[in-house]
Amino acid sequence: xxxxxxxxxxxxxxxxxxxxxxxxxxxxxxxxxxxxxxxxxxxxxxxxxxxxxxxxxxxxxxxxxxxxxxxxxxxxxxxxxxxxxxxxxxxxxxxxxxxxxxxxxxxxxxxxxxxxxxxxxxxxxxxxxxxxxxxxxxxxxxxxxxxxxxxxxxxxxxxxxxxxxxxxxxxxxxxxxxxxxxxxxxxxxxxxxxxxxxxxxxxxxxxxxxxxxxxxxxxxxxxxxxxxxxxxxxxxxxxxxxxxxxxxxxxxxxxxxxxxxxxxxxxxxxxxxxxxxxxxxxxxxxxxxxxxxxxxxxxxxxxxxxxxxxxxxxxxxxxxxxxxxxxxxxxxxxxxxxxxxxxxxxxxxxxxxxxxxxxxxxxxxxxxxxxxxxxxxxxxxxxxxxxxxxxxxxxxxxxxxxxxxxxxxxxxxxxxxxxxxxxxxxxxxxxxxxxxxxxxxxxxxxxxxxxxxxxxxxxxxx
Amino acid sequence: xxxxxxxxxxxxxxxxxxxxxxxxxxxxxxxxxxxxxxxxxxxxxxxxxxxxxxxxxxxxxxxxxxxxxxxxxxxxxxxxxxxxxxxxxxxxxxxxxxxxxxxxxxxxxxxxxxxxxxxxxxxxxxxxxxxxxxxxxxxxxxxxxxxxxxxxxxxxxxxxxxxxxxxxxxxxxxxxxxxxxxxxxxxxxxxxxxxxxxxxxxxxxxxxxxxxxxxxxxxxxxxxx
Numbered sequence: 001x002x003x004x005x006x007x008x009x010x011x012x013x014x015x016x017x018x019x020x021x022x023x024x025x026x027x028x029x030x031x032x033x034x035x036x037x038x039x040x041x042x043x044x045x046x047x048x049x050x051x052x053x054x055x056x057x058x059x060x061x062x063x064x065x066x067x068x069x070x071x072x073x074x075x076x077x078x079x080x081x082x083x084x085x086x087x088x089x090x091x092x093x094x095x096x097x098x099x100x101x102x103x104x105x106x107x108x109x110x111x112x113x114x115x116x117x118x119x120x121x122x123x124x125x126x127x128x129x130x131x132x133x134x135x136x137x138x139x140x141x142x143x144x145x146x147x148x149x150x151x152x153x154x155x156x157x158x159x160x161x162x163x164x165x166x167x168x169x170x171x172x173x174x175x176x177x178x179x180x181x182x183x184x185x186x187x188x189x190x191x192x193x194x195x196x197x198x199x200x201x202x203x204x205x206x207x208x209x210x211x212x213x214x215x216x217x218x219x220x221x222x223x224x225x226x227x228x229x230x231x232x233x234x235x236x237x238x239x240x241x242x243x244x245x246x247x248x249x250x251x252x253x254x255x256x257x258x259x260x261x262x263x264x265x266x267x268x269x270x271x272x273x274x275x276x277x278x279x280x281x282x283x284x285x286x287x288x289x290x291x292x293x294x295x296x297x298x299x300x301x302x303x304x305x306x307x308x309x310x311x312x313x314x315x316x317x318x319x320x321x322x323x324x325x326x327x328x329x330x331x332x333x334x335x336x337x338x339x340x341x342x343x344x345x346x347x348x349x350x351x352x353x354x355x356x357x358x359x360x361x362x363x364x365x366x367x368x369x370x371x372x373x374x375x376x377x378x379x380x381x382x383x384x385x386x387x388x389x390x391x392x393x394x395x396x397x398x399x400x401x402x403x404x405x406x407x408x409x410x411x412x413x414x415x416x417x418x419x420x421x422x423x424x425x426x427x428x429x430x431x432x433x434x435x436x437x438x439x440x441x442x443x444x445x446x447x448x449x450x451x452x453x454x455x456x457x458x459x460x461x462x
Numbered sequence: 463x464x465x466x467x468x469x470x471x472x473x474x475x476x477x478x479x480x481x482x483x484x485x486x487x488x489x490x491x492x493x494x495x496x497x498x499x500x501x502x503x504x505x506x507x508x509x510x511x512x513x514x515x516x517x518x519x520x521x522x523x524x525x526x527x528x529x530x531x532x533x534x535x536x537x538x539x540x541x542x543x544x545x546x547x548x549x550x551x552x553x554x555x556x557x558x559x560x561x562x563x564x565x566x567x568x569x570x571x572x573x574x575x576x577x578x579x580x581x582x583x584x585x586x587x588x589x590x591x592x593x594x595x596x597x598x599x600x601x602x603x604x605x606x607x608x609x610x611x612x613x614x615x616x617x618x619x620x621x622x623x624x625x626x627x628x629x630x631x632x633x634x635x636x637x638x639x640x641x642x643x644x645x646x647x648x649x650x651x652x653x654x655x656x657x658x659x660x661x662x663x664x665x666x667x668x669x670x671x672x673x674x675x676x677x678x679x680x681x682x683x684x685x686x687x
């Protein structure tokens with residue numbers, strides 16, 4: 001099991017970079033040394049060819065000037081051209097018929113004549129390698145033709161090249177080790193900001209969400225990554241603090257009704273009451289229970305809506321008819337408060353929405369408007385639909401909302417006037433629910449308000 | 463009418479037993495699924511009130527055993543977990559109704575009566591409560607033989623109260639039944655509607671028939687004092 005785990009683990013970036021670096025520098029080193037080696041081989045061959053060529057010319061001149069009888073020729077054939085003892089040249093002069101006239105001592109033993117049929121490099125029976133060249137010469141009279149065969153011992157170069165090759169291998173191995181080492185260092189150094197960042201990220205806990213990543217000398221790529229990450233942290237911190245605020249708000253909202261129930265009961269139990277008083281107490285407690293269950297319902301609704309798997313049950317809805325029914329439902333409550341409730345919707349307005357949610361959203365908005373509109377005011381419901389969905393607006397001539405609160409009125413438990421907390425049984429969740437419903441439908445809710453003139457909330461359902 | 467309550471929470475069981483007994487039901491209570499199943503198999507009940515979360519054998523399991531054994535006793539399920547899959551599961555297994563805690567006791571009572579009323583019993587087309595007469599077929603209501611001048615909405619509201627006369631109806635239930643509003647309203651919308659109805663049905667006469675039950679809702683009944 002262990003090896004499996006081990007094998008699956010991806011190679012760390014440092015190792016990858018180090019290997020890439022080592023591999024590429026080794027490749028460059030290999031190509032370079034190879035090139036140098038072959039240049040050297042070529043130079044050696046050219047040098048040897050130059051020696052042979054020089055010797056050939058000397059022999060040709062001697063044969064032309066003095067024929068094959070001259071002692072100089074014999075001397076020249078025996079004499080080694082170079083002062084360098086490592087260079088040993090064999091020469092042989094043949095007559096036209098192929099008879100050997102002169103040759104360097106031991107040449108026929110070392111390189112028998114038939115071997116000259118081969119290429120520029122031959123191997124002698126004793127295992128030595130020679131570079132060979134042959135040519136012809138004419139006597140001054142032009143009657144006699146000679147053949148010249150030359151060979152140069154390349155043992156020295158071979159030895160040199162063999163040594164050189166082993167040095168190349170040593171260099172390559174050393175280069176490999178050095179480039180792995182350097183590659184590793186470079187990768188580590190280059191990735192230093194990354195490990196700094198990783199350490200910073202690892203240190204972040206839910207309790208230290210206010211920490212941000214600060215890199216000492218960030219490269220551009222990591223800088224933007226760190227910025228993105230910091231922005232994510234901003235959002236997380238915001239969501240987290242919202243959540244913890246939300247929890248304390250819930251606790252607070254639960255506290256009030258429970259405190260009411262408890263207090264009333266305690267006071268009632270302190271002495272014997274009349275049955276009418278007990279009835280009154282029970283009823284009052286029931287009202288608080290009602291408030292608690294409604295709060296729990298709203299919270300559950302919001303919590304469930306946050307689950308991305310939540311699906312809404314869309315059905316084709318006659319929006320005009322639905323709004324008319326809502327208006328009818330709320331009309332007596334409105335007229336009792338001296339508020340005029342009007343609807344203006346095209347008869348043909350239809351949309352595919354979740355009916356219960358639609359009712360709830362519009363109902364919440366109407367209730368809000370009724371609550372904050374003084375006697376003699378007016379609440380208007382307008383809607384219009386097209387192929388993409390329906391846009392809806394509930395506006396009132398109410399007290400309005402100061403601008404500084406507008407950004408937060410859709411937040412849960414947010415109340416413009418905290419003192420009103422006790423009166424609204426929606427516990428400041430009404431608008432949050434409205435917005436959630438619109439968003440579940442792929443739309444949104446926006447609010448506009450002027451203090452003293454009224455508020456209008458626009459909803460879109462897609 | 464005999465009802466079996468399978469509920470492990472002792473306080474819930476106690477108030478259910480008390481409340482149902484006071485409404486003229488004979489009630490057996492048991493606190494776990496295994497005993498509940500045993501009782502349901504061996505005695506004849508008109509209805510079973512079944513909690514979902516039970517020790518030993520949960521409510522779904524009790525219900526599915528009963529139904530696979532061919533026991534068709536109506537079952538009303540109670541749960542604290544109000545998720546749609548749960549509800550669907552309960553109904554698919556053959557529950558007759560499903561109620562989420564916390565619920566109003568009057569709501570439970572209304573639903574039990576609705577389930578028991580199902581079947582062969584036919585809805586009468588006229589209702590009488592004291593001197594109030596409601597004729598559903600002709601959409602007419604009268605009190606002490608004097609015709610009441612009601613709007614269509616007011617008539618629907620009165621008819622609902624009459625159909626459930628003696629039962630306390632919650633505001634949510636009323637809004638749902640009369641206006642088809644499927645959400646909780648927290649303003650006094652329903653109260654205003656009821657007040658309007660009262661001004662026509664009750665105000666001109668010495669005895670009031672529509673009574674407010676504080677913290678719960680409304681009931682239409684003849685008060686025998």
